[in-house]
Amino acid sequence: xxxxxxxxxxxxxxxxxxxxxxxxxxxxxxxxxxxxxxxxxxxxxxxxxxxxxxxxxxxxxxxxxxxxxxxxxxxxxxxxxxxxxxxxxxxxxxxxxxxxxxxxxxxxxxxxxxxxxxxxxxxxxxxxxxxxxxxxxxxxxxxxxxxxxxxxxxxxxxxxxxxxxxxxxxxxxxxxxxxxxxxxxxxxxxxxxxxxxxxxxxxxxxxxxxxxxxxxxxxxxxxxxxxxxxxxxxxxxxxxxxxxxxxxxxxxxxxxxxxxxxxxxxxxxxxxxxxxxxxxxxxxxxxxxxxxxxxxxxxxxxxxxxxxxxxxxxxxxxxxxxxxxxxxxxxxxxxxxxxxxxxxxxxxxxxxxxxxxxxxxxxxxxxxxxxxxxxxxxxxxxxxxxxxxxxxxxxxxxxxxxxxxxxxxxxxxxxxxxxxxxxxxxxxxx
Numbered sequence: 001x002x003x004x005x006x007x008x009x010x011x012x013x014x015x016x017x018x019x020x021x022x023x024x025x026x027x028x029x030x031x032x033x034x035x036x037x038x039x040x041x042x043x044x045x046x047x048x049x050x051x052x053x054x055x056x057x058x059x060x061x062x063x064x065x066x067x068x069x070x071x072x073x074x075x076x077x078x079x080x081x082x083x084x085x086x087x088x089x090x091x092x093x094x095x096x097x098x099x100x101x102x103x104x105x106x107x108x109x110x111x112x113x114x115x116x117x118x119x120x121x122x123x124x125x126x127x128x129x130x131x132x133x134x135x136x137x138x139x140x141x142x143x144x145x146x147x148x149x150x151x152x153x154x155x156x157x158x159x160x161x162x163x164x165x166x167x168x169x170x171x172x173x174x175x176x177x178x179x180x181x182x183x184x185x186x187x188x189x190x191x192x193x194x195x196x197x198x199x200x201x202x203x204x205x206x207x208x209x210x211x212x213x214x215x216x217x218x219x220x221x222x223x224x225x226x227x228x229x230x231x232x233x234x235x236x237x238x239x240x241x242x243x244x245x246x247x248x249x250x251x252x253x254x255x256x257x258x259x260x261x262x263x264x265x266x267x268x269x270x271x272x273x274x275x276x277x278x279x280x281x282x283x284x285x286x287x288x289x290x291x292x293x294x295x296x297x298x299x300x301x302x303x304x305x306x307x308x309x310x311x312x313x314x315x316x317x318x319x320x321x322x323x324x325x326x327x328x329x330x331x332x333x334x335x336x337x338x339x340x341x342x343x344x345x346x347x348x349x350x351x352x353x354x355x356x357x358x359x360x361x362x363x364x365x366x367x368x369x370x371x372x373x374x375x376x377x378x379x380x381x382x383x384x385x386x387x388x389x390x391x392x393x394x395x396x397x398x399x400x401x402x403x404x405x406x407x408x409x410x411x412x413x414x415x416x417x418x419x420x421x422x423x424x425x426x427x428x429x430x
Contacts, residue, residue, distance in 0.1 A: 016194070017135040017205050023192040024128045024147045027086065030185050032154020032292060033097075033178065034062065034121050037113070038271040039162045039285050043171040044109070045272075052272070054106055056392035058113045059268050060385040063260075065118025067381025071374040074126040082127040086190035089123025092116050094183025101175040124186075127193075134196045138206025148299055152350065155292025163285035243364045243372055246425040251418050252363075253379050255315065256356055258415040260383025261390075262322065262408040263349050266291070268388040270329075270342075273401040279335055287338050291346035298350025303358075311359045316419040318351035323412035330405050363424050 037059045044055055077085040096116030103109045128147060136143050158178075165174035197204050243249050267288070274284035298318070306314040325345040332338050360372055391404040398404075 015205055016200055016202060017132075017197065019192055020132060020135050020194065021143055021146060023189040024132060025150045026185060026189045027124050027128055028147045028150030029154035029157075030182055030189075031121065031124055032151050032156070033093075033158050033182060034117065035151070035155045035267050035292065036159045036162050036285075036288060037062075038268045038288060039159055039166065039281075040171055040174075041268065041272045042275055042281065043166055044103075047171070048106075050106060052269075052392035052395045053389060054392070055109075056268055056388035058106075058109045059264065060387075060389045061110055061114030062118040062121070063264060063384025064381040065115055066122045067378045067384070069119050069122035070126060070377050071371075073122045074130070074374070076123075077127040077130060081195040082131045082193040083190050083195075085123050085127045086193060087187060089120040090183055090186030090190060092120030092123070093186065094120075094179050096120060097175050097179030097182060100179070101172040131193060131195065134204065136205045145300065145303070148354065149296045152292040152294075152296035152299070152346075155295075156289040159285045159289035159292070160282065163282050167282065243425075244375075246364075248363055248423060248425040249372075251422050252356065252359060253376060255319070255415040255418050255422075256376060256379040257383045257386075258411040258418075259319070259322070259349065259352055260380045261387040262326065262383075262412050263387070264384040265387035265391040265404065265408050266329075266345060269391045269395070269401055269404060270338075273329075273405075274338055276401065277333060279338060283335055284338070287342040290339060290342040291349075294343045294346030295350030295353075298347040299354050301347075302351030303354040306355060306358065311355045311362060312419060312422050315352055315355045315359070315422070316416060318348045318355070319412055319416035319419055322348035322352070323409055323416055326405055326409035326412055330402050330409065 041052075041055055044050065045052070073085060073089075076088075093116075096112045099112040099116070100109065103112065129144070132143050132147070133140065162174055162178065165177060169177070194200055270291070271281065271284040271288055274287060275281055279287075302314050302318060322345060325341055325348060328337065328344065329341045332341055356376060357373065360376060364372055387408075390407060391401070394404040394407065395401055
């Protein structure tokens, strides 16, 4: 009998950890909602006559607030567990989206979408990943691969669904309906979460192999220690202060900012750009969904390929592909070119996303992974602040999005060039 399936006083018919995986996948899929703000972009401008810069700023605030709240929310999770953390996030996101239906001025949009949804969205990823790490000693790669595809699936579904709601019942009711739906979805998923298998009288998946192989008790400690970075080779035991002095860390950070700047610009401005070249909002929303769907394959294919040919090489390849796709959208004038761009861009950005946590682990070890990943996550906030805002500002000044996308082209090329010269840091001992 597998120890991981054994409960106090009886035996469970299946491992409850897979319920945690299913709930986590639903949470990360719903997270895709945060990437479809661009579908609301034109309806808001048409309603209120706001500038593209001002309208873009709501998304920029949301990403910035998210990045600032990730670490505090992680600490809250450590103290109170995933159900309370995700539950609070669910309330903030659900209520924030619902209140967006009542918006009459910019400050309200900034408060409801930017701040409330920004704080709420920070309550999902860290609790989900941390909880799953407690439930699975084996098959972590499979589990993390499953939940990481959720964002792409969610974007693929949410973008055209949101456009349909806007077309049929208006943008205000779309905010309301999706807010209530997200509140129910996140809350239901939160109720299924458990902090650890021990809470249910279970053991982590994979622990039974240690017992069945009759490995001495210290072996399990070594396994857990390795996961936590306690038994890493000395050369990977980077202290935070040493990592912060490493040129490699800041080269990684810079490419990440550039990548997020380009990604967020596209997510916000692709739909209004398509509408401006006489593509319908519905078809433009499908293109945005295609970005999310294609990103799934980028994560899976390039993530697996990086194990074979290296993270840095894959990072360079994906940024080269992204730069090529940005060149394509600058000259896009019809629907098929938009879809080709969406597929290539989605694959490329999906390809570079998983390289960053893997490089941080490979370069600096796991001992201080939390704080270093927290520092890296601020790059999403900075890139997400600059990308949509600069894209909107350039459109307001020039009257077209080609110049804005040219900026995305430039930063993608810069990320590619930096990645070419990126090398692992010298060992911690040196």
